[in-house]
Amino acid sequence: MSDQHLLLLSILTPFAGAIGIVLLRQRPNLREAVTLLSATLVCIIVVTIFMRFDNAGLMAVDIAEPLPGLKIRFEIESLGMLFALVASMLWLITSIYAIGYMRQHKEKNQTRFYAMFAIAIGSTLGIAFAGNLITLFLWYELLTISTYPLVAHAGNKKARHGARTYLGILLGTSIGLLLLAILITYNVAGTLDFQQGGILAGKLDPAWSGLLYALFIFGIGKAAVMPFHRWLPAAMVAPTPVSALLHAVAVVKAGVFTVLKVTIYIFGTDFITSSGANDWLIWFAGATILLASLIAMIQDNLKMRLAYSTISQLSYIVLGALLATNTSLLGAALHISMHAFAKITLFFAAGAILVAAHKTDISDMGGLGRAMPITFGAFLIGSLSIIGLPPFGGMWSKWYLGMGMVETGQWLLLSVLLASSLLNIAYLLPIPARAFFGKAPDGTTHHRIKEAPPSCLVAMTITSLACVLLFFYPDPFYELAMDIGGTK
Amino acid sequence: MIEQNLCLLLVVIPLIAAPVTAMLPAGRTPWFFTLTITWLCFVLSIWQLTIVLDGSTISYELGGWAPPWGIEYHIDALNAFVTLIVSGIAAITLPYALRTVENEIQRRDTSLFYAVFLLCFVGLLGIAQTGDVFNLFVFLEISSLSSYVLIGMGQRRRALTAAYQYLIMGSIGATFLLIGIGLIYAETGTLNMQDLHQRLQPILDHRTVHTGFIFLVVGIALKLALFPLHLWLPNAYKYAPSAISVFLSATATKVAVYVMLRIVFTVFSIDFLKITSTEFIFLMLGAFGVLVASTGAIFHYDIKRILAYSSIAQVSYMVLGMGFASTLGVTATVVHMFNHALMKGALFMAAGAIVLRIGSSKFENIYGIGRQMPWTFAAIFIAGLSLIGIPGTAGFISKWYFMLAALEQQAWLIALVILFGSLLSVVYMWKIFEALFFHRPTNTSPPVSEAPLSLLLPMWTLVLANIYFGINTDLTVSVAETAVRLLGITAYHE
Amino acid sequence: MKHNLVLRFITKYLFPVIALFALYVQFHGDYGPGGGFQAGVILSVAFILYAMVFGMESMEKVLPLGLLRTLASTGVLIYAATGVTTLLMGGNFLDYDILSQLPIQGQHIGIMIIELGVGITVSAVMLIIFYAFTDRRNYD
Amino acid sequence: MIDTIIGHYNYWVVILLMMAGFYTVINRGNLIKKIAGLNIFQTSVFLLYISIGYVNEGTTPIIAEGFTRYANPLPHVLILTAIVVGVSTTALGLALVVRIKRAYGTIEEDEIHDKDMSL
Amino acid sequence: MLDTFIDITLLAFLTITAIAIIKVRDLFVVIMLFSIFSLHSAGLFVVMDAADVAFTEAAVGAGISTVLMLATLALTKDHDEKRPAHKARLPLLVVLITGAALVYGTYDIPSFGDPDAPAQAHVKPYYIEQSMRETGVPNTVTAVLASYRGYDTLGEVTVIFTAGIGVMLLIGGRLTRKRDKEDDR
Incomplete structure (x- = not known):
């Protein structure tokens, strides 16, 4: 099978899976088998693509040409490869987790859940392999829309309201700002293809480049740069597997992935630094890092705290893109994978706590760690990786991000980075600490509470082990990330 | 034999079929007969389009009298395209009509009903095909009178007042058109469009010509429900029988836009627009129309009414495109004529399916109904995304061209209006999605079944067309570009 | 009016005169003012007069609505x-x-x-409209 | 100035008539009266057309010996068609009025509006 | 000169009638005035050498339309139009603007009766000169109506046919008509 076929197959498999899921709605066991099967298939296909991947020969597939000169095109390059690897691996793990979670939690509309989940992953792969900006935009919108039912899953007023915020901001920014930015780009450059070195250099007046770049950064609402971050906390009404995969990995990473793509292949790093397009935008990212961390501190709801933590972490990646040096881009790309593994672990744990102990507030979790040691152990590992301590994968990305700041002499930003790491410690570590060593607030014990369902535990264990593994063996991601910076 | 009379047969076949239908016995026979005729016309219209696709024109002298003494059919890519839209939508509406008409119209009235439907069809085709301004008026009246009747056939009593209001507004519009035709006739002595174009060029600064232009444009604006002359439309589309809402919303306003294009660019000229700065007025009217109608749609809690307001907004986009007076802008208008017919047709079909099952299109009666009618809901969803302009759907293509046209002229304010209009459409479409699917059902009445297949098939044909023409635009864009070139429109220059 | 003998008498004789005039207008349109449309209107007036004097019932016997519908279609x-x-x-x-x-x-x-054709359609449609507007059932 | 008046008074009066009819239509009120207004509006437009076709010292355009100057037949033809269109519109409009009276019990626009809103 | 005199007199009558129609509230009087208006304009058509049009206007405007309106009026118990609750200024404004636009438009229009006007110079001479030879019909109006623009007339017949079956659908011959449903608000 040729690479082209594999590529298309990787995107189509989740959609085929969605159809199978809908068809088998009367047979839950078979339906879940289809989910697992397609997740496994996608994982195998993407890994196969990765094994064969050789950055030297970019390979592209054109599907159609809806507008003259604008094709629907897929191609594989290292950044997309990295993103696809992360997404497909984590989909498999999340599927295992979701089955246990959804059954234990007795959620309704499970068919819709699994089907939309599969479509969302298909869209994510579409984003990862998009060969030009218009194709990327297509999948970007499809991802927003396909995740909407997942956010509105519960169907009650709170869920509808949260979903409305979610959709309003994501669609609003993408139509109002991103589309405008794409159109201006097309108008100026005459093409939307991703090219090494960018397509805007020499065509766009540098004075305007800052404005256009801002349209992109804020238009990509999924990157959750303040003030367009509100959708992420709002989306926490969704079932936990959704929060885990989509709002720690697929959706948000699609956002920062797009930022990176635009930075590298539309503007080009040289053009950004020479035109000063990034001058003032870095402060938005810097402010987001700090503010979101501070807000996370005061959240008592665990998922909300994690959501603000995500906002903060996303801006690391945006910042890495904005600095536009090889090292910072390397850090940014690495952080896509490192943060994904760590944050998904945290969300898995949060979901496990909800399912097993029916608790959502951190203040209620005192002493819970003794009843659920595996869950909180995984949580601890995830936290440490997020903070960026060795021996966990999160250290690498933070290291390169920091190096990027040093290279560019952005000492103030470096201090932001360090301060935020301290804040990470302050808002993440007390949770496992309280769970292991604290007491329940009303003095009751948790002897009735048992560990989460086995499939949840398995998933958590895998991801937390991956956090450790990535410290010692980050090579696959590292090499891919190296390619995009051009340091190879 | 057939090919040389093709453009005429397209109009005359349904014209002959209408009185025949009126004489048929009530029941399904008239339906089947009408179905056959519309499909025949659809095939002929495709044939016609293939002939003129290369930019050539067909001239047909009615009665064998050469223009300007006789009436001429002058077919170019634009005529053929509009004819294709009208006959295509009619052909797809007819299978849909069977069940809804049986539900909404008394059996004894069916033969007359379908006869009037055919007359409306004839009128629209006649408008699209003719090259003579007075002949256009006559066929406009055929389509108008028949649509008053069709709307008045709605079940609610407000259908009557809606039809009456439409009749008054439509007649005022037609009379304005008549005044306009009279004034330019007084200045030129001819009624043939090509001839008018020739004779108007030297006298474009005459005040009588200006006044004639104003009256023509206002008359057409009434017909296409351009803001601020749009007030008749929401009730008319809301209370009309379902099949008629589908047909009229997808064709009538599009044909009116076509007439506007014809009058403005063929009879007058793009130079006239530039001399009189009229393009600016079109831009303003379009922009206000988009904003007012989209905002209006947000404050309603009834699917059909929201869709009707959205139609006004979409027509305003088309006028906006004309206002750019550039290749890109008018291309956007022509492409959107087609795409809007696809999306609005599908949406009104789905709304009609809900009315068939529930008997109402108001939110309070249909909360959560999408779960019981998943296919209908999915159709609304996809067609709605197309309306919003999500990439991968036909609506995105139009929106793309509108935006390009705005950016090309650095009309930033207009570009923002277009984007803001899209955002408003997100709001009102999402209100519908939410009400239909994510809202808990309020009543505990027994669950309803999915719409019958005879409704779903045409609906999904249009839905899939929305996706197909969002990915493959060879047809729409090439036709639009040919048509725009023949209208004498050039690319924008600083 | 039905029982007014004078009216009935006059109408009986007026009817053919008007009908004849209609025919004249119909076929003389080439040379003078007139034509199918005017003739159709005049012919329908003859029938309307007849109906007003002799009653709708006898009129409907001569020209039932179904026939008029056929005639209107036939003209086109x-x-x-x-x-x-x-x-x-x-x-x-x-x-x-x-x-x-x-x-x-x-x-x-x-x-x-x-x-x-014009004459047939016009007179038939005029009578259809007349029937509809004088239909007592519309005025309950 | 005088020439303008002599040359155009006919048009101006016709415009006045048109506007009288137009006003009757759009000034909200009785449904029958609106139709009457519409008819006046249209009839006045017919006058405009025939005025355009008029020639001083001309005759009716029926070709005959001894006449050379005829009025323009084309506006006459157009107006014949327009008259038919007008009466068709009137018939349909009045048919709708009959139905509205049955359904609402009134033919005053304000009252109908109130009834629709008060449900 | 006599023509002009009759012309002016008829125009004056028409103006008075039109203004009376606006003012009068008794619908019966309105309809009668309309009939008079129609007859007067038929007269004016004759003065302006449009015999065919005059004939038709008299038959249709003064005849058919009037009868139809009277028949419709028969269904209302009281024949008076209600006084509007408030004076609407918008319609007046619209009418004034429209009228002003039209008056503006007449300034470049050729004088009334000008034999050299474009309308007389382009297509018309052909009809006058050729119709007798080409169609053998002395009445040019008939020649143009039935032959040169015969297709328009086909459309016209279709219009009247539409009106016929439209009226039939709306109010004709429905013995068992279901009542119109009220709105489902």
């Missing part, structure tokens, strides 16, 4: 069929020249036939 069809005939004979639609060896004669034939 006659007109359109003329055009189709010229098509089939190899000319353009409504090109009467082809109807006869002499173009002028062809024009004569064509104009006469289509004016007949």
Whole structure:
């Protein structure tokens, strides 16, 4: 099978899976088998693509040409490869987790859940392999829309309201700002293809480049740069597997992935630094890092705290893109994978706590760690990786991000980075600490509470082990990330 | 034999079929007969389009009298395209009509009903095909009178007042058109469009010509429900029988836009627009129309009414495109004529399916109904995304061209209006999605079944067309570009 | 009015006169003012007069609504069929020249036939409208 | 100035008539009266057309010996068609009025509006 | 000169009638005035050498339309139009603007009766000169109506046919008509 076929197959498999899921709605066991099967298939296909991947020969597939000169095109390059690897691996793990979670939690509309989940992953792969900006935009919108039912899953007023915020901001920014930015780009450059070195250099007046770049950064609402971050906390009404995969990995990473793509292949790093397009935008990212961390501190709801933590972490990646040096881009790309593994672990744990102990507030979790040691152990590992301590994968990305700041002499930003790491410690570590060593607030014990369902535990264990593994063996991601910076 | 009379047969076949239908016995026979005729016309219209696709024109002298003494059919890519839209939508509406008409119209009235439907069809085709301004008026009246009747056939009593209001507004519009035709006739002595174009060029600064232009444009604006002359439309589309809402919303306003294009660019000229700065007025009217109608749609809690307001907004986009007076802008208008017919047709079909099952299109009666009618809901969803302009759907293509046209002229304010209009459409479409699917059902009445297949098939044909023409635009864009070139429109220059 | 003998008498004699006048207008349109439309209106007036004096019931016996509907359709069809005939004979639609060896004669034939179609449709439609507007059931 | 008046008074009066009819239509009120207004509006437009076709010292355009100057027949033809269109519109409009009276019990626009809103 | 005198007199009558129609509230009087208006304009058509049009206007405007309106009026118990609750200024404004636009438009229009006007110079001479030869019909109006623009007339017949079956659908011959449903608000 040729690479082209594999590529298309990787995107189509989740959609085929969605159809199978809908068809088998009367047979839950078979339906879940289809989910697992397609997740496994996608994982195998993407890994196969990765094994064969050789950055030297970019390979592209054109599907159609809806507008003259604008094709629907897929191609594989290292950044997309990295993103696809992360997404497909984590989909498999999340599927295992979701089955246990959804059954234990007795959620309704499970068919819709699994089907939309599969479509969302298909869209994510579409984003990862998009060969030009218009194709990327297509999948970007499809991802927003396909995740909407997942956010509105519960169907009650709170869920509808949260979903409305979610959709309003994501669609609003993408139509109002991103589309405008794409159109201006097309108008100026005459093409939307991703090219090494960018397509805007020499065509766009540098004075305007800052404005256009801002349209992109804020238009990509999924990157959750303040003030367009509100959708992420709002989306926490969704079932936990959704929060885990989509709002720690697929959706948000699609956002920062797009930022990176635009930075590298539309503007080009040289053009950004020479035109000063990034001058003032870095402060938005810097402010987001700090503010979101501070807000996370005061959240008592665990998922909300994690959501603000995500906002903060996303801006690391945006910042890495904005600095536009090889090292910072390397850090940014690495952080896509490192943060994904760590944050998904945290969300898995949060979901496990909800399912097993029916608790959502951190203040209620005192002493819970003794009843659920595996869950909180995984949580601890995830936290440490997020903070960026060795021996966990999160250290690498933070290291390169920091190096990027040093290279560019952005000492103030470096201090932001360090301060935020301290804040990470302050808002993440007390949770496992309280769970292991604290007491329940009303003095009751948790002897009735048992560990989460086995499939949840398995998933958590895998991801937390991956956090450790990535410290010692980050090579696959590292090499891919190296390619995009051009340091190879 | 057939090919040389093709453009005429397209109009005359349904014209002959209408009185025949009126004489048929009530029941399904008239339906089947009408179905056959519309499909025949659809095939002929495709044939016609293939002939003129290369930019050539067909001239047909009615009665064998050469223009300007006789009436001429002058077919170019634009005529053929509009004819294709009208006959295509009619052909797809007819299978849909069977069940809804049986539900909404008394059996004894069916033969007359379908006869009037055919007359409306004839009128629209006649408008699209003719090259003579007075002949256009006559066929406009055929389509108008028949649509008053069709709307008045709605079940609610407000259908009557809606039809009456439409009749008054439509007649005022037609009379304005008549005044306009009279004034330019007084200045030129001819009624043939090509001839008018020739004779108007030297006298474009005459005040009588200006006044004639104003009256023509206002008359057409009434017909296409351009803001601020749009007030008749929401009730008319809301209370009309379902099949008629589908047909009229997808064709009538599009044909009116076509007439506007014809009058403005063929009879007058793009130079006239530039001399009189009229393009600016079109831009303003379009922009206000988009904003007012989209905002209006947000404050309603009834699917059909929201869709009707959205139609006004979409027509305003088309006028906006004309206002750019550039290749890109008018291309956007022509492409959107087609795409809007696809999306609005599908949406009104789905709304009609809900009315068939529930008997109402108001939110309070249909909360959560999408779960019981998943296919209908999915159709609304996809067609709605197309309306919003999500990439991968036909609506995105139009929106793309509108935006390009705005950016090309650095009309930033207009570009923002277009984007803001899209955002408003997100709001009102999402209100519908939410009400239909994510809202808990309020009543505990027994669950309803999915719409019958005879409704779903045409609906999904249009839905899939929305996706197909969002990915493959060879047809729409090439036709639009040919048509725009023949209208004498050039690319924008600083 | 039904029982007014004078009226009935006058009407009986007026009816053929008006009908004759209608025929005159119908066929004299080539030379003077008039034609199918005017003739159709006049003919319908004759019937309306008849109906007003002798009552709708007797009128409906002579000209039931179904027949009028057929007549109205027939008129349009006659007109359109003329055009189709010229098509089939190899000319353009409504090109009467082809109807006869002499173009002028062809024009004569064509104009006469289509004016007949107009007259039939107009009188039938006028009567349909008259029926509808005088239908007592509409005024309950 | 005088020439303008002599040359155009006919048009101006016709415009006045048109506007009288137009005003009757759009000034909300009785449904029958609106139709009457519409008819006046249209009839006045017919006058405009025939005025355009008029020639001083001309005659009715029926070709006959001894006449050389005829009025323009084309506006006459157009207006014949327009009259038919007008009466068709009137008939349909009045048919709708009959139905509205049955359904609402009134033919005053304000009252109908109130009834629709008060449900 | 006499023509002009009759012309002016008829125009004056028409103006008075039109203004009376606006003012009068008794619908019966309105309809009668309309009939008079129609007859007067038929007269004016004769003065302006449009015999065919005059004939038709008299039959249709003064005849058919009037009868139809009277028949419709028969269904209302009281024949008076209600006084509007408030004076609407918008319609007046619209009418004034429209009228002003039209008056503006007449300034470049050729004088009334000008034999050299474009309308008389382009297509018309052909009809006058050729119609007798080409169609053999002395009445040019008939020639143009039935032959040169015969297709328009086909459309016209279709219009009247539409009106016929439209009226039939709306109010004709429905013995068992279901009542119109009220709105489902």
